[in-house]
Amino acid sequence: MTTETAPFLATTAGSQPANDTPSYGSTHLRHPTQPLLRIPQTVTETTGPRFSPTQFAPMADLSVTGGKQAQGERIIVRGRVLDENDRPIPHTMIEIWQANAGGRYDHPGDQHDAPLDPHFHGGGRVFSDADGWYQFVTIKPGAYPWRNHHNAWRPNHIHYSLFGTGFGQRVITQMYFPGDPLLALDPVYLSVPDRAARERLVAAFDIDITAPEWALGYRFDFVLRGRNATPTEQG
Amino acid sequence: MPVATANQTIGPFWHLIEDPTWADLTRFGAEGEKIVLTGTVTDGGGNTVADAAVEIWQTSPEASETFPGFGRCRTDSTGSFRFMTLKPGPVAGLGNAQQAPHVAISIFARGLLKALTTRLYFQDEALNETDPVLSLIDNAARRGTLIAKKVSADTWRLDIRLQGGNETVFMDI
Numbered sequence: 247m248t249t250e251t252a253p254f255l256a257t258t259a260g261s262q263p264a265n266d267t268p269s270y271g272s273t274h275l276r277h278p279t280q281p282l283l284r285i286p287q288t289v290t291e292t293t294g295p296r297f298s299p300t301q302f303a304p305m306a307d308l309s310v311t312g313g314k315q316a317q318g319e320r321i322i323v324r325g326r327v328l329d330e331n332d333r334p335i336p337h338t339m340i341e342i343w344q345a346n347a348g349g350r351y352d353h354p355g356d357q358h359d360a361p362l363d364p365h366f367h368g369g370g371r372v373f374s375d376a377d378g379w380y381q382f383v384t385i386k387p388g389a390y391p392w393r394n395h396h397n398a399w400r401p402n403h404i405h406y407s408l409f410g411t412g413f414g415q416r417v418i419t420q421m422y423f424p425g426d427p428l429l430a431l432d433p434v435y436l437s438v439p440d441r442a443a444r445e446r447l448v449a450a451f452d453i454d455i456t457a458p459e460w461a462l463g464y465r466f467d468f469v470l471r472g473r474n475a476t477p478t479e480q481g
Numbered sequence: 482m483p484v485a486t487a488n489q490t491i492g493p494f495w496h497l498i499e500d501p502t503w504a505d506l507t508r509f510g511a512e513g514e515k516i517v518l519t520g521t522v523t524d525g526g527g528n529t530v531a532d533a534a535v536e537i538w539q540t541s542p543e544a545s546e547t548f549p550g551f552g553r554c555r556t557d558s559t560g561s562f563r564f565m566t567l568k569p570g571p572v573a574g575l576g577n578a579q580q581a582p583h584v585a586i587s588i589f590a591r592g593l594l595k596a597l598t599t600r601l602y603f604q605d606e607a608l609n610e611t612d613p614v615l616s617l618i619d620n621a622a623r624r625g626t627l628i629a630k631k632v633s634a635d636t637w638r639l640d641i642r643l644q645g646g647n648e649t650v651f652m653d654i
Contacts, residue, residue: 288574413598418490
């Protein structure tokens with residue numbers, strides 16, 4: 247066993263994007279130029295906030311707003327939250343947000359010329375169960391243009407935010423869809439140097455998650471940083 | 482052994498999950514010394530960063546039913562954030578070390594592919610002199626990028642510079 251305050255494992259080389267990624271233009275003026283300060287992990291880093299479904303109400307069906315169905319292809323997303331020690335992370339909060347089926351966010355900053363859907367907002371929240379499983383229903387988000395370079399389009403993606411069990415375990419990421427031709431052209435996706443780490447951001451179509459006569463299913467697992475074994479760990 | 486999932490940018494539209502009340506860590510009825518933490522986030526061109534999510538986490542006072550220890554606040558059109566929280570006390574460090582009162586900060590934004598993490602310390606705390614993290618920074622000006630200035634009876638200010646002159650010290654944890 248590991249304890250709740252054991253330090254987190256070091257990050258595996260190549261598995262995380264670099265702050266300075268020239269192909270993604272917005273990093274240009276926003277990445278630090280000084281080396282990061284390596285600090286020892288104290289209780290500040292090894293512990294983190296707890297969110298309870300009683301205080302933070304789950305919103306597990308993004309496909310219905312105001313009792314009406316959103317436009318687009320309904321999908322089910324299901325998977326597990328694990329850590330690098332292969333242990334499930336139970337009862338942890340997952341925040342979800344995305345564009346609508348036409349590739350438009352219900353956000354004043356999004357000026358893409360695609361229709362808003364009055365029955366799709368695009369924000370959700372679920373909790374993993376006792377074994378780390380989570381599931382939600384949404385519609386497949388559309389691709390949309392952005393101004394990073396000429397004719398730049400973001401691949402279909404869903405944003406996620408997870409807290410895990412400690413400040414050092416926080417992750418914000420994006421899930422992509424299999425077979426998307428835009429992945430090979432997307433600087434955000436390609437910012438992850440290691441190909442295997444990158445490809446784990448792509449969900450898998452799963453016929454067992456697919457609900458007959460109702461919605462396609464996709465499998466997507468999260469892996470949060472593991473913790474070092476404590477000196478007292480045995481077998 | 483599986484490797485941790487890669488981070489991807491929070492992007493400019495994260496406000497779809499925003500709850501502005503999260504910026505007030507005293508909203509569940511916490512009692513103690515209430516303080517305001519504020520500041521402005523700027524980039525390497527001196528431009529304000531108006532689309533960031535600033536998150537704070539503190540282990541003192543200990544999180545409870547009335548005090549989440551965690552807050553999130555957007556930067557507004559002027560690049561500013563503003564939290565209401567409780568003033569932290571000293572925090573246990575490694576071994577017998579004691580850490581000065583501090584708040585951990587994560588910055589997420591378009592153009593940041595993963596969080597930038599730093600800490601906020603408080604001006605005029607005696608423990609700052611011996612704090613194990615501040616002591617890792619030899620350059621006094623660099624160290625100063627982590628120390629909030631008291632600007633009124635209950636308000637501390639710490640500006641965050643992502644890049645360039647007086648760049649904030651960011652941390653690898």
